[in-house]
Amino acid sequence: MRKRCLLLFSGLMLLPMGVLASLNKHIVDYRIQAGLMPETRTVEGRQILTWLNDASVPVGELQFHLYLNAFKNSRSTFMKESGGIHRGFKLGEDNWGYIEVESLKVVEGPDLTLRMEFIQPDDDNPEDQTVMRVELPEPVGPQERIALEIVFRSKLPQVFARSGFHGDFYMVAQWFPKLGVNQEGTWNCHQYHENSEFFADFGVYEVEITVPEEYVVGATGLRTKEVKNGDGTVSYTHYQEDVHDFAWTACPDFVEFREPFSLPDIGVDTELILLVHRQHLNLKDRYLDALKKGVEFYSRSYGPYPYRTVTLVDPPIKGMGAGGMEYPTLFTSMGVSFIPRGVRMPEMVTIHEFGHGYWYGIVGSNEFEEAWLDEGINSYSEMKAMDRYYGSDRAMLDLGPIKIGDAEYQRAGVIATTAWDPIVTRSWEFISGGSYGISVYAKAAITLKTLENWLGGSVMDEIMKTYYARWRFRHPVTDDFIAVAEEVSGQDLDWFFDQFLKTAGSLDYAVASIRSREILEPAGFYKGEFIPSERDEDRQEKDADKTYRSEVVVHRKAELHFPQEILVVFEDGEEIRERWDGRDRWKRFVYQRPAELKAAHIDPDYKILLDIDFFNNSRVIKPNKASPLKYALGLVLKFQELLTCVGF
C-alpha cells in the first residue's frame, strides 16, 4: 500500500466540481490519506487537520476523541459498561481494536507527540483511552487557525459495535483522531460509552482511501477521484463539506447500484447509492424504495436534502453489528435475504438511518448529552414516515392477522417498561441500555406525537420545519427546541416539556367508576308526612318520565398530568364532551338526564399516546360479554387442538 503526502493549504480551498457551496462556517478541515491493510485488519492514516478557534477566548489545548480505543481492552469505559455486548452483538475473542497516534505535530511547527495524554472527563477511569489531550505550545487566539499533521494507525475490532470488520467486510467508522467541540473555550469531548453516540463540529473532509482493487468502496461525500495505483490497489478520493464526520466501508461482496433522484419542485438533486451485499440482492428493491420514500418524506417535511449523494450500506449477516448506524451522507441498514415482506425491518432501518442525516447530520445534536434531540426526534419522524407510506396499523409488521404500526410499536415498548430516567439525561447516566433505548428513542417519539395530537398536525409540522431551518449546521440543545415549539405554537409549553422530557414519571388516566340510578319520587317520612314507596308496576307505567342521576369519576393514577377530554355517552345516544385540566387526583361529573348512562371515555380518541394504559380509559355500564368470551373460547379451542397433538 502506498502512502502519499497530502498537498497542504494550496489545495484546501479548491472545491472539487459538483460539490455544493458551503452552508455553514467550517470549524474543522480534515485532509486524510487512509490505506486499508486487510491482512492486519488495520488502517494506516495520515491527516492534516486545520481547526478554527471560533470562541471569543484563546484556547491552549486540544482534545481528541480516540473512539477505537474503546475496544482496546476489557478495562475501557465502553467495555466495562457493555461487557463486550452491544445491541445483542458480542465482541469476538481477542478481536480487539485500537488507535495509535504515532506522531502529532504542528504543520511547519513543533512536534507535540510527547505532549499527548489520555484524560477521562466523565468517569475518572484511568484505564480509558478514548479521549486525548494535547497542550499547545501557545494558545490559539479567537478566529485563528491551527494546522496539525497526525500520523495514526487504526486496528479494527471484529465488528460488534458499529466499527470493525467481519471476513472481507469493513465498516471503517470512528476511526481517526477526531477533535471534540470547543464551546467558548471549554472542550466538549466525552469518553466513548456503551450508550453514547457522537458529537463534533462541522467542516470539510477530503479523504483518499486506498484499498485492494477487488474491494467495492462507499464513503461519506462525493467521489472526486479514482486512481489505480498499479500495485493491485486503487485509491478513491471523497470530498464533502458541511459534515461533522467521515465514515467508509469496503467489501468485495458489495454490489453497487446508483440511481439519480430529484424532487425538482423543492430543489432536491441527489444520487442514491446502494452497496448491497451479494447475499441480499433480493432486498435491493426494498431498500431502494424505502430510501426514496425517506428522502422524499424528510425533504418535504423538514427541508430539501442538501447533499449530492446518499449511500446505503447493507452489511453481511455476520457484520450486523455495524448495521443500523448513521454517518454523514452514508448509513448502514439491516436485513437478511429470508426476511418476509411483512416484516419491515429493512424499510424501517433505512428510513430511520437516513433520517439521522437530518437530526444528527445536519442539525448537529449532541448525542452524548441530549441524545433524544437526534434519536427521539428522528424516531418521531420515522414513525410518521413509516405510518404514512406503509399504513398506520401495519407499518412495522404485516403478517396475516398480526399487524402493528410504527407508533403502536414504539408505544408498546414504552408501556412495557418502567420509567427510570428522564428523557433528557446524559447518555452514560441512564440506569441501563434498555432505559436509554426506550427513553431517547420510543418515549421521546411518542412524546412528540402526543404533542402533535395536542397542538394539531399543522402546528407541529411548522415547529419541526422551523427548528430544522433555524438549527441546521449548528448545535442546538433541548431548550432551543422548546423555544421554537413555544414560539411557533404561541403557547407556554413548560408544563409539557418539564414533565415529559425532564422527569421520569408516567401518565395514566382512568375512568374510575360510572353509575346511573333512577331518581325516584320521595318515599318514607318526607316533609312531615309518610309517602309509601312506588310499586314497580306503577314505575314502569311512567317509563317515559323517568330521570336518572348519572355519575362519572375520572382518576389521575400516575404522577404526571395532562389536560383531558371526557366523552360521556347515554343510552339515548346523547353524547357530552367534558374538559378537565387533569391536575387533581380525581374529578366527578354528575348528570340528571332522561336516559341512563351507557359509557364514559377519557381521552376518547387516544390522542395521548403517553398514557400507559388505554384499557382503563373507558368504562361501560353493561360489560361486554361477547368479547371476553370470544377470546376465551378461541384460546380454549387452540388448547384443545394442542392437546390432540400431545396425544389424545
Added chain:
Amino acid sequence: MHILKSYFTGLRQAGGRGKMVALLWIFNLLFAAVVYRLAAAFFSQAFGSSAVAEDLLHGFDTALFLEMLVHNPGPQALVFKAMVFLGFLYFWVSLFLTGGILQVLSAPARPEGDASPAQRFASRFFQGAGKFFGRFFRLALYSLILWVGLAVFQFLLYTAAKPLTGGGTDEKMMVIMFWVWVGSGLVLYFFISMVLDYARISIVLSDTRRVLRALFRALGFVLKRLLRTSTLYAMLLLTGLAIFLLYWAIHSMIPTHSLASIWLAFAIGQIFILSRGWLKIAFQAAQLEFYRTRGTLDITA
C-alpha cells in the same frame, strides 16, 4: 394392497366407534374446561368493562392485545402455567386412554351377555386402559432412548451443516439447511411415533409385560416394512391434514362478532376435535389391522 385395506379398515372401524370418539372428546373437553374458567376470568377482568372490548370483538388488534398482556402479567402467567401443567397431565391421560382404545379394537366380537352394550364398552375400555397403563408408562420411559437419539441426530445435523453455510454467512444455504433440519426432525418424530404405536399394538396383542422387547420388536417390524408402514402412516396423516384444512376453511369464514356466531365457531371447533378423536382411533385401528395381517408371523416366528 394390504396398505389400502388396512387404511380403509381403520377408517371404517373408527367410524363405528362413536362412543369411543365421544369419550376421547369428553376427556379433551374436561381439560379444556379448566383452561376456559381461567381464560374467561382473565379476559373479563382485563377488558370486559372497558369500551376496548367492543374494538377487540370486531377484529384482532395486535397492539391492544400486547397492551393487555403488559398490564396483566400475573393472570396471563397463571393461564399459561395451567396450560403447560394440563398439557403434561393430558399426555399421561392420553396414554391411559390408548390402552382402552387398543383393548376394544383388538378384542374379538363377543356374544350378547347380561351387560348392556354401553356397560360392555365401558368395562372393556377401562379394563384395557388400566391393564396397559403401567406397560405404556414404561414404554414412554424407554422411548426416551429414541427421543434422545432424535435430539442427538438433529444436533449433529446442525453441526454438520455449519461448514456448508460458510459458518453462517451463506444465507441461501442457511435457509435450505433450516428446512432440511425441520424436515428431518418431523420425519424422525413421525417415525418414532409410528414405532411406539406398533410397540403398543404389539404389547396389547401379545399381552406381554416385556415392554423393551416389544419396543425393539416394533422397531424391527417397522424397519423391515419401512415403505409400507410409512405409506400407511402418511396416508393417515394426510387424512388428518385434509380434515384440518376443511375445518380451517369453514372456521375462518365465520365472523365472530356476536354471541351466537362465537358459539357457532366454537361448536364447529368441537366437531374438529371430535374428528381428531376419530382420526386417533383410525390410526390405531389401521395400524393394528396392518400389524395383524403382516406382523403376526414375525411375532410367532
